Amino acid sequence: MKDAVQRINVEYGLNLTDEEIEIITKQVEAGQRLFQKLYEVDVEGVVPALKIDPAERS
Amino acid sequence: MKMQDLENLTIAGVAPEVQSRKISPVELTRLFLARIVRLNPVLNAYVTITAENALAQAQRAEDEIAQGNYRGALHGIPFSIKDNIATHGVRTTAGSKVLDNWVPDFDATVVTKLKESGAIILGKTNLHEWALGGTTINPFYGTTRNPWDLNRIAGGSSGGSGAAVAASLCLGSIGTDSAQSVRNPASMCGIAGLKPTYGRISQYGTVPGTGAYSCNHTGILAKTVADTAIILSAVAGHDPKDRLSARQPVGKYAESLGKNVKGLKVGILRGYFEEVMATEVRQVFYDALAVLKKLGLETEEVTIPHMDLIPAVKVCTSRVENASAHDHNLRTRARDYSPQTLYAYLSALLVPASTYVMAQRVRRIICDEFRALLERVQLFAIPTVGFPAPTIEECNSGWLNIDGKKVRRQDARSGADSFCAIPFNVTGLPSLNVCCGFSSAATPIGMQIASGPFQEELIFSVAHAYEQATDWHKRRPVLEIN
Numbered sequence A: 001m002k003d004a005v006q007r008i009n010v011e012y013g014l015n016l017t018d019e020e021i022e023i024i025t026k027q028v029e030a031g032q033r034l035f036q037k038l039y040e041v042d043v044e045g046v047v048p049a050l051k052i053d054p055a056e057r058s
Numbered sequence B: 001m002k003m004q005d006l007e008n009l010t011i012a013g014v015a016p017e018v019q020s021r022k023i024s025p026v027e028l029t030r031l032f033l034a035r036i037v038r039l040n041p042v043l044n045a046y047v048t049i050t051a052e053n054a055l056a057q058a059q060r061a062e063d064e065i066a067q068g069n070y071r072g073a074l075h076g077i078p079f080s081i082k083d084n085i086a087t088h089g090v091r092t093t094a095g096s097k098v099l100d101n102w103v104p105d106f107d108a109t110v111v112t113k114l115k116e117s118g119a120i121i122l123g124k125t126n127l128h129e130w131a132l133g134g135t136t137i138n139p140f141y142g143t144t145r146n147p148w149d150l151n152r153i154a155g156g157s158s159g160g161s162g163a164a165v166a167a168s169l170c171l172g173s174i175g176t177d178s179a180q181s182v183r184n185p186a187s188m189c190g191i192a193g194l195k196p197t198y199g200r201i202s203q204y205g206t207v208p209g210t211g212a213y214s215c216n217h218t219g220i221l222a223k224t225v226a227d228t229a230i231i232l233s234a235v236a237g238h239d240p241k242d243r244l245s246a247r248q249p250v251g252k253y254a255e256s257l258g259k260n261v262k263g264l265k266v267g268i269l270r271g272y273f274e275e276v277m278a279t280e281v282r283q284v285f286y287d288a289l290a291v292l293k294k295l296g297l298e299t300e301e302v303t304i305p306h307m308d309l310i311p312a313v314k315v316c317t318s319r320v321e322n323a324s325a326h327d328h329n330l331r332t333r334a335r336d337y338s339p340q341t342l343y344a345y346l347s348a349l350l351v352p353a354s355t356y357v358m359a360q361r362v363r364r365i366i367c368d369e370f371r372a373l374l375e376r377v378q379l380f381a382i383p384t385v386g387f388p389a390p391t392i393e394e395c396n397s398g399w400l401n402i403d404g405k406k407v408r409r410q411d412a413r414s415g416a417d418s419f420c421a422i423p424f425n426v427t428g429l430p431s432l433n434v435c436c437g438f439s440s441a442a443t444p445i446g447m448q449i450a451s452g453p454f455q456e457e458l459i460f461s462v463a464h465a466y467e468q469a470t471d472w473h474k475r476r477p478v479l480e481i482n
Helices: A002-011 A018-040 B003-008 B011-019 B025-043 B051-066 B109-116 B159-166 B183-189 B225-235 B272-276 B279-294 B307-332 B339-348 B353-373 B392-397 B423-427 B456-469
Strands: B046-049 B078-082 B120-125 B149-153 B172-176 B192-195 B218-222 B265-269 B298-302 B379-383 B399-402 B405-408 B431-438 B444-451
Touching (some): A002 A018, B003 B025, B011 B225, B025 B046, B046 B159, B051 B120, B109 B172, B109 B225, B120 B159, B149 B392, B159 B172, B159 B183, B172 B225, B183 B431, B183 B444, B218 B225, B279 B298, B279 B379, B279 B431, B279 B444, B279 B456, B379 B456, B444 B456
Parallel strands (some): B078 B120, B078 B172, B265 B298
Antiparallel strands (some): B046 B120, B172 B218, B192 B218, B192 B431, B431 B444
8 A cells, every 4th residue: 555655645746755655554544444344235236325416315 | 782792692682683773783793893803812713804894794784774674684793704615805715724815706605695684794714724624723723712611622623613603703603514514613612503404505615625525514603593593594595506506495494493393203313423422421412302302302212224334434435525626736735734634635545436436325325224214203313522622732632531531533434523423414414503511621512403304494493492491502601801
């Protein structure tokens, strides 16, 4: 994951320090662990809530 | 009228006096401005004060009323606007360094509607940087302090709005809420705060990147439920400039107050948010439920099968949608973000698109589960924040003291202060904070009353009944001016 952060660093011209790259990498990894639970849900046939229609919300 | 008299003013109370010309909008505005000059250096609720404009608006209101052209309950009423909402000719920073000199050449629709109602805009209120957090400890514009205890935060991200209303530095304020940002400061400052149904109030003119597109809401902070209802009628409605705004007709919400609430069923939400809930918040909340029961409401504990996934859905959605709005600035002005905010946006760039879509599929399931619950109950109740306002020192340290235990203020699921609020950002359901008690440190504790889509009238009727049965909303912070 550190490689991905470094690619962003170059692409965005950020000049991040090693310490900053470490912090961001840890945040990305923590996010990945959190989001992993989403993949455990059976979403067969479920349409994403991408159409943001207030009349249909909830 | 004296400056201290402002503390007990409400919109519902003062509007008839303004209409009958017993109270002058110019005099009222001058008093509020004088109070701001006196107290804002301590509270830091306002980042910009528009005294000259406000007095000109007040004079216009006074002239119109004198000519018999009274526009309604907001005519001549002093307001503040969160500083991520565009105001024509007035600097709008979004609490950021990036926009420290941005002066919009247009008004947000909510501001236009307020002005059309004859409201007076006193200034712009402080917020968490880019509205991305719940403390309003802002590295560029300073920390907003809680009027009930100056060593504590006022909540956030609309912390300036919460402090301004609670300290009687305005009678109403407009904020935004993508995770908690209206209800949290309302809770911590002991006032009413409404996050309406998604799309109920136009978001046109809210600075992009100050809340995820699909989770953000324009909201209202005021001293009472009645005032919140009055304001909603004035600012809600479809807006052709906001494709996400709703076409549902706008109610005369103040007329719903006083309706019989007997027999309504309230679902007491259970779930992950109870992990970080102080005993005294739990106790105050149970006491509030007892009041609702006395009013004739029925309660039952409810949850949904995927409740625990709400933080993952919310964080994924917010990160990705926010990051897309910041892409240009991240490439050109990255060092104009505070480190914490910069790291959050950069980490969001690495969330795979497939994860975002998965989050939206789970979100659909969660919305359907709430819809099913709403066939059993008409309302939900839940504390607004699991703990009373923490000290500024605690927030800066990153640790909270809850029931004598050290708890991280923030983890991968975002700020612990947002846990109770985000179910209603993920689902878009309306939710209102009412003050329901005070902590052992004499700071306010709030309860959310929520319901189905566009059921604001129902929420107002129950919340108003609760306020009438209690006197928490009548308490005022003791400030130096007294």
